[in-house]
Amino acid sequence: MDTPTYDIAISGAGPAGSALALILASKTPHPERIALVGRRIIAAQTAASNQEAEMADPRTLALNHGSRILLEQLNAWPRDSADINVVHVSQRGRLGRALIDHAELGVPRLGSVVAYDALLTSLHHALAGSGVTLIEAAPTMQVVPGQVELNLGDRRIHSVLAVQSDGVRPQGVRREYQQHAVLATMRASRPRQGWAFERFTSQGPLALLPHPEGSDLYGIVWCCSPAQAATLSTMDDPNFEATLHHTFGDRLGRFQSMGKRHVFPLSLHAGPSLINARTIAIGNAAQTLHPVAGQGLNLGLRDAAQLGQALAQWLAKPGTDPSHQLEQFARNRRPDRWLTAGITDFLPRIFSTGNPLVEHACGAALLSLDLLPPLRNTLARQLLQGLRT
Known part of the structure; x- marks a missing residue:
């Protein structure tokens, strides 16, 4: 049997896989034995000059405060972001609303909003100097005796x-929500700096997030029926x-469309x-969620942060059996994964x-959240940092 080419091969160069590669690189004296394989890897030498073209x-x-800290530690935080200090939660046509404020939780912000491609560019720029082996390909993988084989089309690589x-x-678990998300960027005539909004409607939640490209801009995520999404996407x-x-109401004044709208099915x-x-499996390969919250x-x-922690000791001695570390990781991640999936599954269904x-x-539940800080802060901390085990 051939010696594996790599200790770890990560299939998928999106944000979660890229973050994991950076975390693992910091925990081994041989980062070149970590391979990140993905369809799109932005080269560092072109990242700065081509950033607008890549967007x-x-x-x-919307990245919570814990995610921002992790990405800053990895030197992968994007140049442009918009802070979320307050989240306003309401229900259209019913009484009751709740405010979640960063000051109550003792953090400098609840989270920040970044553009997807700006985040990916920052991660890949950091990876270019990390020593990790970057391979641009769409791999398929299979387990062979004692290792994993990745088929890259023109060649094969092996990893432990x-x-x-x-x-x-x-x-x-699978659920089709019979909802689509309409994405748009809007300019508001009366913006509220640092405020994000989650408004539940009879067809699904409507989120307005501060936008990293302007203090009066908002990213819209409008979840609704496929028929309504089709209508919204083709409106002038x-x-x-x-x-x-x-x-949405009059809280931000009038809206002006900025660019095209896009539609994605939700499940x-x-x-x-x-x-x-x-x-x-981590990230989207382990769970894809409704975008609410x-x-x-x-x-x-x-997932990435805890997997990196779980494998740190094994990376120091990669010739040992890693099965215990993998089993312990899966066991420790289960409560946070299923609680978060449960919350994001329950909310869009119960409100619609x-x-x-x-x-x-x-509406009464939202009112209770607003009147009972311990209840509100418990939910907020779950959304802010997940369930710690």
């Missing part, structure tokens, strides 16, 4: 362990602006972290039942 992905990401971070759907700008104002997919004795990437980054009694109960 093709329409998503903005493999991590799947994106590119495949988790196998296990004045009608879309008026419909958004009617749904839940979640499966085990431990795929087999030599393969671990912006928990998907935050959960994936917690269309049942008036349920809607009034949801």
Whole structure:
């Protein structure tokens, strides 16, 4: 049997996989024995000059305070971001609202919003100087005796362990929400600096996030039925602006459309972290969540941080059996993963039942959150840092 080429091969060069590669590189004297394999790896020498050209992905990401600390420690925090200091939660047409304020939690901010491609550029720029082996390819993998084999199309590589971070759907729990997300960037006539909004409607949640490209800009994530999403995506700008104002209210004044709208279907997919004795799943390969409360990437980054911690001792002695570390990682991550998935699954469904009694109960729950700081702060800390085990 050939000696494995790498200690760890990470399949997927998105944010979670890239962060994991940087974490692992800091824990080994031989970072070149960590391979990051992905379809799109931005070269450091072109990252700065081509940043605007690379900004093709329409998503903005709400990263909580814990995720920001991790990325800053990895020297991978993007140049442009917009802080979230207060989150305003409400329900359209019903009483009850809740405010979550960073000051109550003793943190400098609840989180920050970054552009997806700006984050990816920063991560890949940091990777270029990390010593990690970067391979641009779309791999498939299989376990062979004593190692994992990755087929890169024109060649094959081997590793002791493999991590799947994106590119495949988790196998296990699945739910189709019958909702699509309409993404847009809007300018508000009366912006509120540092405020983010989550407004539940009968068809799904509507989020307005401060935008990293301007203090009066907001990233819109409007979850609704596929039929409504199709209508919203094809409206002319004045009608879309008026419909958004009617749904959201007057808190930010009038809206002006800035650029194109994009539509994505929404579903839940979640499966085990431990795929087999030599393969671990993290990030989107372990769970893809509804975007309510912006928990998907935050959960994936917690996966990466804890996997890096779990493998630190093994990386110092890679010839030993890593099965105990992998099993312990999967066991320790289970409570946080399933609690976060449960929250993001429950909220968009309970607020969109269309049942008036349920809607009034949801309004009462928001009022309770607003009146009872311990209850509110418990939920906020889960969204801020996850369930610690």
